[in-house]
Amino acid sequence: NAGVTQTPKFQVLKTGQSMTLQCAQDMNHNSMYWYRQDPGMGLRLIYYSASEGTTDKGEVPNGYNVSRLNKREFSLRLESAAPSQTSVYFCASSEGDRVNNQPQHFGDGTRLSIL
């Protein structure tokens, strides 16, 4: 039972390079999310997708774009990487059901360093 799968697990980029982080879930969840986690900052929401075909900005969207490719996949793109984007990135998914209050499920993260 894979759950939420993120690729790659580690990446080093140079300033100005572009990259796409991939995320896929096999739980038939409607909603998907991208967070970044910095030391001492907890989790900050970058973008989310409430359902297939929709995306919305979170707290810290600047410098990122997202694509909800289909119900399973939600990618995060850095068009021109900056050292301030060095972080651990987590993808999560949830049923998005307003009745049953189900939790989010997280991937193992992508550790991204920008030099």
Add this chain to the structure above:
Amino acid sequence: GNSVTQMEGPVTLSEEAFLTINCTYTATGYPSLFWYVQYPGEGLQLLLKATKADDKGSNKGFEATYRKETTSFHLEKGSVQVSDSAVYFCALTGGMGYNFNKFYFGSGTKLNVKP
């Protein structure tokens, strides 16, 4: 708006000590509440949840009770083990007039358990 506040860490305890990590929240209506645990180098895993007032969530010896009158959801364990060393996050979703697909997380509390 909605928010979650949890106690600052790190919390350092000896094995078999009693654990309390405080969590309070601000939300309209009736949110669902969660505790997540993050072990080093891993993603967040759901530890327990509660969906309505007075519910008690429990898992692996951890417990938390949804207290609407004090807007709290404190995490407790009677006897901690070294293997409980991790970062613990309190979170909420839902609530009246609230985008149900969004989750709010506390800043995390690091627990260190010494043998």
